[in-house]
Amino acid sequence: MEEAGTAAMAKLRAQCLERGAAGIKGLARRLRTLADEKTQSLGLEEFLKGLQEAGVSLEPEEAQQIFSVCDKSQSGTLDFTEFLEALRPPMSKARKEVIGEAFQKLDKTGDGVVTVEDLRGVYQSQAHPKFKSGEWTEEQVFRSFLDSFDLDKDGEVTAEEFLNYYGGIGASIKSDEYFVEMLKAAWKL
Incomplete structure (x- = not known):
């Protein structure tokens, strides 16, 4: 499952980077509007909705794999900041x-x-x-x-x-x- 999630994350990252500087930032902005204001976290439903509204083309199972890999605590929620850190390529x-x-x-x-x-x-x-x-x-x-x-x-x-x-x-x-x-x-x- 982790390997599939990593591959799905690489696909999402590539789609964002194809959009230039606004790619990751645009997706982040969309997801942020759906995140819980206090906890800055997303449920699976909000995550899927945000990806769709941002025009990301992932299969539903790929999005679920990303969600599962990023939900380190297995709480059923995705920490917004941790997701962005996983999405961005590593910084030098x-x-x-x-x-x-x-x-x-x-x-x-x-x-x-x-x-x-x-x-x-x-x-x-x-x-x-x-x-x-x-x-x-x-x-x-x-x-x-x-x-x-x-x-x-x-x-x-x-x-x-x-x-x-x-x-x-x-x-x-x-x-x-x-x-x-x-x-x-x-x-x-």
């Missing part, structure tokens, strides 16, 4: 290090989470089009930015959430060197 040490550097740059207080307060003076909200037009306040610009990374929408981005975000983005970038340079340029590291 160089990628993890540059993601960590970017996170540290944002985490001004050094407490291991990025909040709106950490963004003040780091993220230029005044350049955002909705701030310029008067549609959004500075606070709304900051929240929108954090929401890109914040899986549980609690207003705080952990190092793990940040790593997961860039793991999803980087999954479609084959070259470690390009990925590292891209992050260094984006975060002025």
Whole structure:
């Protein structure tokens, strides 16, 4: 069963990667809307529905095999974060290090989470089009930015959430060197 689940996961990963940077991220977004808000977990029914809504073409038994392999505790639920970690290709040490550097740059207080307060003076909200037009306040610009990374929408981005975000983005970038340079340029590291 585990071997079949691994093969099914490889098939799902390949389909996501064919879609580019939005592949894994898009599937994650769809599944997140179906996950239990408190536990960030999915039952089999929600998992199957999410795959279907995301346009993934897997046989039902393949999806069930993936679910079984990822349900390590045999609880009948799938931990959303653990599923994403299994879906993404492994990240190199160089990628993890540059993601960590970017996170540290944002985490001004050094407490291991990025909040709106950490963004003040780091993220230029005044350049955002909705701030310029008067549609959004500075606070709304900051929240929108954090929401890109914040899986549980609690207003705080952990190092793990940040790593997961860039793991999803980087999954479609084959070259470690390009990925590292891209992050260094984006975060002025």
